[in-house]
Structures are given as structure tokens and as C-alpha cells.
Amino acid sequence: MxxxxxxxxxxxxxxxxxxxxxxxxxxxxxxxxxxxxxxxxxxxxxxxxxxxxxxxxxLDLELTLVPRKKLPAVRAIIRGDDDGHRDVQSARKATNLLQRLDDQIAALPSETLSEIAVQELQRRARELMHFKLSADDLVHLQEASAAMQEFLSDPRNLEAVEQAQSQLRMLRNALAHGAGASAPSLPRPAYRLDGDDHG
Amino acid sequence: MxxxxxxxxxxxxxxxxxxxxxxxxxxxxxxxxxxxxxxxxxxxxxxxxxxxxxxxxxLDLELTLVPRKKLPAVRAIIRGDDDGHRDVQSARKATNLLQRLDDQIAALPSETLSEIAVQELQRRARELMHFKLSADDLVHLQEASAAMQEFLSDPRNLEAVEQAQSQLRMLRNALAHGAGASAPSLPRPAYRLDGDDHG
DNA sequence: GCGAGTGATATGTTTATGCATATCATAAAC
DNA sequence: GTTTATGATATGCATAAACATATCACTCGC
Incomplete structure (x- = not known):
């Protein structure tokens, strides 16, 4: 078995x-x-x-075939501590950072980067919006945003973009493994591990 | 079968x-x-x-048991990917609106509403962050935000809160059915709504 | 014609299923 | 303490159905 x-x-x-x-x-x-x-x-x-x-x-469950690529996002939702109010602060910050990152990406000069590369960045950034990000995850976002800013002020600095992308990818991979990136996963609340009952 | x-x-x-x-x-x-x-x-x-x-x-698929409650969000993720790029503008606005809504909810005076009611609102608002929202969906969010603002300026106006919650619920339900909220993929009456003829 | 590709059909074997019953735990009654 | 009752999970066995092996029919380029 x-x-x-x-x-x-x-x-x-x-x-x-x-x-x-x-x-x-x-x-x-x-x-x-x-x-x-x-x-x-x-x-x-x-x-x-x-x-x-x-x-x-x-049991109020539905059997679903999920593409591997989207498993992390789906798992994040399923796990979804609906009451994320334990760490609202960092969740808020994460949202803001991701928003800022999205802005930066949108502002990228089209001459220096291919359309595809931009979309890829955008996709990564938005993908992260599906996750519950802990305080420890924020540093990666900040790094990414900083690198992006660096590139914006000096469009020849392609290394900065790669740096940013690397940060996002790292974060995503860590989250894909079910835990917070640099942080050990939060001690799970004893109440209610998985969402279900009542509609 | x-x-x-x-x-x-x-x-x-x-x-x-x-x-x-x-x-x-x-x-x-x-x-x-x-x-x-x-x-x-x-x-x-x-x-x-x-x-x-x-x-x-x-086939690069993973069999997953998804709680019914979270099916819409999961479906949105599985289905929604590439087409997200085409409507960046409204996606941005949606994010902003949801962010604002979240702020407003956080600022709710605890004397007037029960803790549970607040959490319910918060949950609904955040749930919507998982969806790809189209331009047509935005009006609902704006309505909700406006109603919430009304309540914030006059905490006796409980009706406003219900109004806001109603908007969010409506949006969610529409999305849960796989279509954009007011978008025309919903079952539409075959007859004409208004008397501007010609075919 | 031939050969290599596709998906659909037979036939025998293995195994999940469904019913009846057994075991186990806990508590109540004697 | 033993027995009886109740509610839970496990086990044995007959059978229907999934599975494995081999074969079929069909469509292509050659």
C-alpha cells in the first residue's frame, strides 16, 4: 500500500x-x-x-485532482488557518510588500527585460499572495523588493532582477514544503486542525 | 457510476x-x-x-481531499492562472479594495459588534483574496467598503454592516459557481430586459 | 500486401465488497 | 467480582467486480 x-x-x-x-x-x-x-x-x-x-x-470532502504545480497554493488554502488573526500584523505587511513588488514589476522598463520574464516575475509574486506568510518570510520579500528597486534605478543591473527572482523562488519552494520559509512551522493550534463542519 | x-x-x-x-x-x-x-x-x-x-x-496530478468549504478557492487556483495576466488593472484594484476592507474591519469598534461577527467579516474578506476578481466584481467590493465606512462613522447603523456582509457573501457565492459575479456567464434569461430592439 | 501505431474485447485470476459474526471496551446491574 | 448490556471496531467467508494477459480490429505510412 x-x-x-x-x-x-x-x-x-x-x-x-x-x-x-x-x-x-x-x-x-x-x-x-x-x-x-x-x-x-x-x-x-x-x-x-x-x-x-x-x-x-x-464527510464534506471532495476528491480533486490537483496539478502538481498548484499543490502548494492549494495546500495553503486547505490548511488555511481561517483565523489568521494570530499574526495579522505580518500578514498585513506581507500583503503590502507583495503589492509593492507587483507595482515594481509593472513599472519594469520593457526595453531591458523580455515580456515573458516580466510575466514570470508577476506570476511568482502573485502566487505568493495565496500563502499565509509568517513574519520570518517577510525578509525574503523585502530582499526581493529591494533588489527590484535597485534594478529600477539602474536598468543595467540585471543581476538585481535575478536576485529578486531568486528570493521569490526560494520563498515559494520553502512554502511548498509545507513550512514557513526560514521559520519552523508555527505550533499548530490544538483547536481545529482542518476546516470542515457547518456551512 | x-x-x-x-x-x-x-x-x-x-x-x-x-x-x-x-x-x-x-x-x-x-x-x-x-x-x-x-x-x-x-x-x-x-x-x-x-x-x-x-x-x-x-500525469503530474495529485489526488486531494478538499473540504467543501474551500472548494471554490481551490477551483479558482486550479483553473485560474494564465488569464490573470490580461486584467491586471482590476486585479490590482481588487487587491487594494480588499486591503482597505480588511483595514476597516480591523478598525471596527469592539463595543458594537461581537468578536465572532468581526471574525466572520474578516474571514469573508480574506477568502476573496484567493480569487481572481474581474472588473465587474469590483462594484460589490466598493459597495461593501462604502457600507463599512458608513458604519464606522455611525456605529449605530448596524444595517450598514449587514449590507457590507451581504455584498461579500453575494460575491463569494457568485464566484463559487465558477463565474464572475455580475459577469454574463451566469444563467441569463433568454428574453430581453429592455425595449431596445433590433437584432 | 506489411508493420507499427492506436483503442477496444475476451478470458482467467486476484481482491474489494457486503453480510454475518466475533472481539473488545466500558459501564451498569446483579 | 461476575454478569449483562451497549456501543464500538475487527474478522471470516461467498461473490461480484477489478485487474492482468493476450488478442482483436482499425488506421496510418511504407
Whole structure:
């Protein structure tokens, strides 16, 4: 049984328990026998898609095929501590920085950089808007913004652009690995690990 | 065979063709027999999770359980990418408006509104940051921001808050249905709205 | 014609599924 | 302390369905 399938099974079990349902209760709602749910959760079977979809539906989950490239953004949303108010301050700053970066990119002189390169930068910057950025992530953004500014004041300094792009890429990769960039991931709140219940 | 499972099968086929792979080529990479791929794509079988995961992996897709609540945001990310470049202007404005809205919410007097209500507002505003907002969506944000401002200057005017919240909710729901809010891809009446004739 | 490419069909084997039942835990009653 | 009851998860077994292997039919360039 591969990693991915085990992970799915675990997610189902976690979701069920989060909803406070017994295997039997879930069974009744989903039309899947309790015995089968037991086997599924223990990883004893390679369940069929229909079973998986039924269980997911009852648990308010939807099975989705996500392109690898977009996994980090999607994960960030799913994890989405909806109440980011624990670190509103840095989140605000991050937004501002990203905004500024976007401005700088928009202001790039078209003679020095190819259209494609500009779009690439833009894409990276905007991609980061999907993430919850911690205070520690901000330095990368500041570096990037500073480098960009440097380039704007001296358009011959192509190295500065690469510097900026490098910072953004670094940040993205770090976030893609599920943790804050230079920071160890925040101690997760004990309440509510994953968004679900009630509409 | 349910809708959801068929949809998955279609996605697999689409992804395979997008990558320019034949069923045999995919078979070789994924270790799933071509004959089986044929049946899967035609919806003739209720495939097992392991098969699905293997195929997805080769096609650079990852099977993910997404909480219903977050589906719209996730869908927006999966779908929305390249076309974001074309409407930079309104995207910028949207970001600004959302930022302003977030500020306004943060500035709400805690005496008049419950903590929960404030968090709800904040959550809604931030949720919208995950979407690609078109020019037509902006009016809703402007309405919301205006209403919020009204409340800030007159904290007795609770109606204004509801107005703001209503605007945000409306926008979200429209986006959740996959279309721009007031954009014309929503089910439109076939009849004409106004008496300017000619065809 | 041939050969190499595509996706669809048979046939046998493996296995998930579904039903019935067993085990385990905890608590109530004797 | 033992028994009984209740609610949970696990296990055995028959069967239907997914899966594997091989083959088919079809379309192309040659």
C-alpha cells in the first residue's frame, strides 16, 4: 500500500473523528458497510473510487485532482488557518510588500527585460499572495523588493532582477514544503486542525 | 457510476491527452495495463484507489481531499492562472479594495459588534483574496467598503454592516459557481430586459 | 500486401465488497 | 467480582467486480 493511498485513508479517518461519527454512523450515511470502513481505515484494502467518493461526500470532502504545480497554493488554502488573526500584523505587511513588488514589476522598463520574464516575475509574486506568510518570510520579500528597486534605478543591473527572482523562488519552494520559509512551522493550534463542519 | 467518479475518469483522459501520451505509453509509465486504462477512461470500471493514484502521479496530478468549504478557492487556483495576466488593472484594484476592507474591519469598534461577527467579516474578506476578481466584481467590493465606512462613522447603523456582509457573501457565492459575479456567464434569461430592439 | 501505431474485447485470476459474526471496551446491574 | 448490556471496531467467508494477459480490429505510412 503506497504512501498516497495510506494518506487518503488516514484523512478519511481523521475527518470522520473530527465530525464525531462512529464507523457505524458513517456507514449509515454513506451506504458503505461498517466492516468495510474498518478495513479501509486500517489500510487493509485498496478501496474503489466509488466507495471513496461516497465516504468523502458524507464527510464534506471532495476528491480533486490537483496539478502538481498548484499543490502548494492549494495546500495553503486547505490548511488555511481561517483565523489568521494570530499574526495579522505580518500578514498585513506581507500583503503590502507583495503589492509593492507587483507595482515594481509593472513599472519594469520593457526595453531591458523580455515580456515573458516580466510575466514570470508577476506570476511568482502573485502566487505568493495565496500563502499565509509568517513574519520570518517577510525578509525574503523585502530582499526581493529591494533588489527590484535597485534594478529600477539602474536598468543595467540585471543581476538585481535575478536576485529578486531568486528570493521569490526560494520563498515559494520553502512554502511548498509545507513550512514557513526560514521559520519552523508555527505550533499548530490544538483547536481545529482542518476546516470542515457547518456551512 | 456516479457523477463524481465519471468526472475523475474524464479528468484523467484529458490530462493524458494534454500530455500527448497514448494509453500504452501511460500504461508503461504507470504500470497499469493499457486494457485497463481503456476501461477506466470509458467509465466501464469503478477503479481502485491505487490505480487512480498511479495514473495521477504519472500525469503530474495529485489526488486531494478538499473540504467543501474551500472548494471554490481551490477551483479558482486550479483553473485560474494564465488569464490573470490580461486584467491586471482590476486585479490590482481588487487587491487594494480588499486591503482597505480588511483595514476597516480591523478598525471596527469592539463595543458594537461581537468578536465572532468581526471574525466572520474578516474571514469573508480574506477568502476573496484567493480569487481572481474581474472588473465587474469590483462594484460589490466598493459597495461593501462604502457600507463599512458608513458604519464606522455611525456605529449605530448596524444595517450598514449587514449590507457590507451581504455584498461579500453575494460575491463569494457568485464566484463559487465558477463565474464572475455580475459577469454574463451566469444563467441569463433568454428574453430581453429592455425595449431596445433590433437584432 | 506489411508493420507499427492506436483503442477496444475476451478470458482467467486476484481482491474489494457486503453480510454475518466475533472481539473488545466500558459501564451498569446483579 | 461476575454478569449483562451497549456501543464500538475487527474478522471470516461467498461473490461480484477489478485487474492482468493476450488478442482483436482499425488506421496510418511504407
Amino acid at each position: 503506497s504512501y498516497a493511498t495510506e494518506h487518503i485513508a488516514e484523512s478519511l479517518k481523521a475527518a470522520r473523528e473530527r465530525k464525531g461519527l462512529s464507523q457505524r454512523a458513517l456507514s449509515a450515511k454513506a451506504g458503505v458497510p461498517q466492516s468495510h470502513i474498518s478495513k479501509i481505515e486500517s489500510g487493509a484494502v485498496d478501496l474503489r473510487l466509488s466507495s471513496l467518493v461516497e465516504l468523502a461526500r458524507v | 456516479s457523477y463524481a467518479t465519471e468526472h475523475i475518469a474524464e479528468s484523467l483522459k484529458a490530462a493524458r491527452e494534454r500530455k500527448g501520451l497514448s494509453q500504452r505509453a501511460l500504461s508503461a509509465k504507470a504500470g497499469v495495463p493499457q486494457s485497463h486504462i481503456s476501461k477506466i477512461e470509458s467509465g466501464a470500471v469503478d477503479l481502485r484507489l491505487s490505480s487512480l493514484v498511479e495514473l495521477a502521479r504519472v
